[in-house]
Amino acid sequence: MIKTKILSNxxxxxxxxxxxxxxxxxxxxxxxxxxYILTVLTDLKTDGFNFLADLTAIDNLTLGGFERFxxxxxxxxxxxxxxxxxxxxxxxxNPLLPSVETLWKTADWQEREVFDLYxxxxxxxxxxxxxxxPDDFDGYPLRKDYPRLGKKERSNFPVVDRGIKKKKRIK
Amino acid sequence: xxxxxxxxxxxxxxxxxxxxxxxxxxxxxxxxGTACCGxxxxxxxxxxxxxxxxxxxxxxxxxxxxxLLIVAGRISIKMMPVLIRIYEQMPEPKxxxxxxxxxxxxxxxxxxxxxQGVDQFIPVDVYVPGCPPRPEGVVEGLMKLQELxxxxxxxxxxxxxxx
Numbered sequence: 001m002i003k004t005k006i007l008s009n010x011x012x013x014x015x016x017x018x019x020x021x022x023x024x025x026x027x028x029x030x031x032x033x034x035x036y037i038l039t040v041l042t043d044l045k046t047d048g049f050n051f052l053a054d055l056t057a058i059d060n061l062t063l064g065g066f067e068r069f070x071x072x073x074x075x076x077x078x079x080x081x082x083x084x085x086x087x088x089x090x091x092x093x094n095p096l097l098p099s100v101e102t103l104w105k106t107a108d109w110q111e112r113e114v115f116d117l118y119x120x121x122x123x124x125x126x127x128x129x130x131x132x133x134p135d136d137f138d139g140y141p142l143r144k145d146y147p148r149l150g151k152k153e154r155s156n157f158p159v160v161d162r163g164i165k166k167k168k169r170i171k
Numbered sequence: 172x173x174x175x176x177x178x179x180x181x182x183x184x185x186x187x188x189x190x191x192x193x194x195x196x197x198x199x200x201x202x203x204g205t206a207c208c209g210x211x212x213x214x215x216x217x218x219x220x221x222x223x224x225x226x227x228x229x230x231x232x233x234x235x236x237x238x239l240l241i242v243a244g245r246i247s248i249k250m251m252p253v254l255i256r257i258y259e260q261m262p263e264p265k266x267x268x269x270x271x272x273x274x275x276x277x278x279x280x281x282x283x284x285x286x287q288g289v290d291q292f293i294p295v296d297v298y299v300p301g302c303p304p305r306p307e308g309v310v311e312g313l314m315k316l317q318e319l320x321x322x323x324x325x326x327x328x329x330x331x332x333x334x
Contacts, residue, residue: 157251
């Protein structure tokens with residue numbers, strides 16, 4: 001199968017990049033240094049993992065791990081129906097990754113989502129702006145150190161009175 | 172024309188109650204459906220509960236043509252400026268029904284991005300509880316609003332500029 005062939009070889013091929021290969025529930029996870037992610041994923045795509053099923057991020061603040069931020073790429077090989085998760089580790093200060101939008105168009109919005117919620121920047125992304133939060137939003141709400149109830153964004157709106165003045169307000 | 176004809180053909184009333192009667196029986200709702208309450212509101216319009224029996228079947232998706240705003244669903248911080256603008260675009264007189272737990276209190280969504288009750292920012296007349304409320308509940312809320320409209324005094328109205 002493609003996956004076993006790739007995984008047996010990848011440590012030699014990218015000895016600088018690969019941190020670890022782990023297995024969970026018969027699915028393999030490839031742990032990679034962030035700066036090498038584009039070369040590793042380009043290689044995996046040519047080897048058969050042609051489909052990016054999902055792209056998301058994890059904040060390791062309370063979990064521990066190689067670095068604070070992880071961007072995980074869930075790859076699928078349509079030919080053999082095999083799945084592979086690739087995790088890219090990036091440090092807390094200046095979280096920056098190369099964009100994989102050139103490999104998979106679907107990464108465009110998913111990288112914008114990760115940028116919106118985690119503040120991870122993607123180098124080479126064509127349009128890296130917030131996708132869900134308002135444009136003037138301050139902060140990255142899925143980071144573990146972001147307060148759950150926010151920074152008063154939800155109570156920061158003008159109060160609209162009744163246009164007509166009623167002497168007895170209807171309660 | 173004899174006396175009996177006059178009695179059965181002439182109705183005397185006040186201008187106020189005639190106006191209120193007209194207003195309460197032709198509320199034109201503007202549904203602001205952002206979640207499952209919006210789907211439930213469609214059932215209120217459908218044959219079984221059928222709010223055309225209360226004269227409120229003329230759903231308008233333009234705030235300029237409606238006088239009843241039905242906030243159905245959770246309002247996020249990105250949607251709140253839109254809701255405020257929609258409310259301000261509605262001509263007077265206007266009323267607001269807050270439908271369901273999310274619109275009234277934020278419901279289970281106690282997070283940074285969800286408004287904890289639209290009544291913090293726009294005036295609400297009737298709250299309908301439920302998650303989502305059953306269509307009967309919305310009809311009950313509509314009837315409560317009709318009672319409120321019926322009791323309104325024209326002398327209570329004045330132009331906004333003196334506030």
